[in-house]
Amino acid sequence: MVKVYGRITSSNVMKVLWTLSELGVDYDRVDAGMAYGVVDTPEYRAMNPNGRVPTIQDGDLILWESNAIVRYLAAKHGGGALWPSDLAHRADLDRWMDWQQTTLNPAFTPVFWGLVRTAPEDRNHDTIKAAVGASCNAMAMLEHRLKGQKWLGGDALSIADIPLGPNVHRFFNLDFERPNLPNVRAWYDRMCERPAFQQHVSGIPIE
């Protein structure tokens, strides 16, 4: 059985749990990270030298980096839409996974930290405002991409949508002014209809 290390409130752990649930794969989960500790123990560092969550163990394989885990699980158990066999289609989706890590997440992280993990009296409003602007610019790219299609890959949920889900959920539920993004909003609403997303992303407190 797949073993997942990571607290349920981590956006990167959410990606893994959402994927496992969409695929109907059984797993055991061990709380790790922040208040749970674990990540600084020698045993954990031997598995994941970054000391971050998530990490998974699947038989002899130990794997960290959330998007690599999503790819692995989709390749092993997915087939069809979640992990398309057509290489050009898969590369197109894969690119959005990398974009989540390299563009959207770095843009949005200061918004999350500023509004969720910083006391109101300690907030740097200029930093938050700049990060909101950068996040809205990134979301405008998604708005364009999603024009006329339900999911990033077309008609069905795929590996591309899953890493973006936790960021998009926070984007729509934290307290700041957003532009009108009807395609992104409809896509997020579609995610919210999925039981696996409700269980692992939208139903989990933002903290």
Ligand SMILES: N[C@@H](CCC(=O)N[C@@H](CS)C(=O)NCC(=O)O)C(=O)O
């Ligand atoms: N690029 C890594 C980032 C992992 C990461 O930064 N995880 C955060 C939680 S979202 C973490 O471990 N924070 C420290 C902690 O929870 O103790 C991935 O995608 O897995």
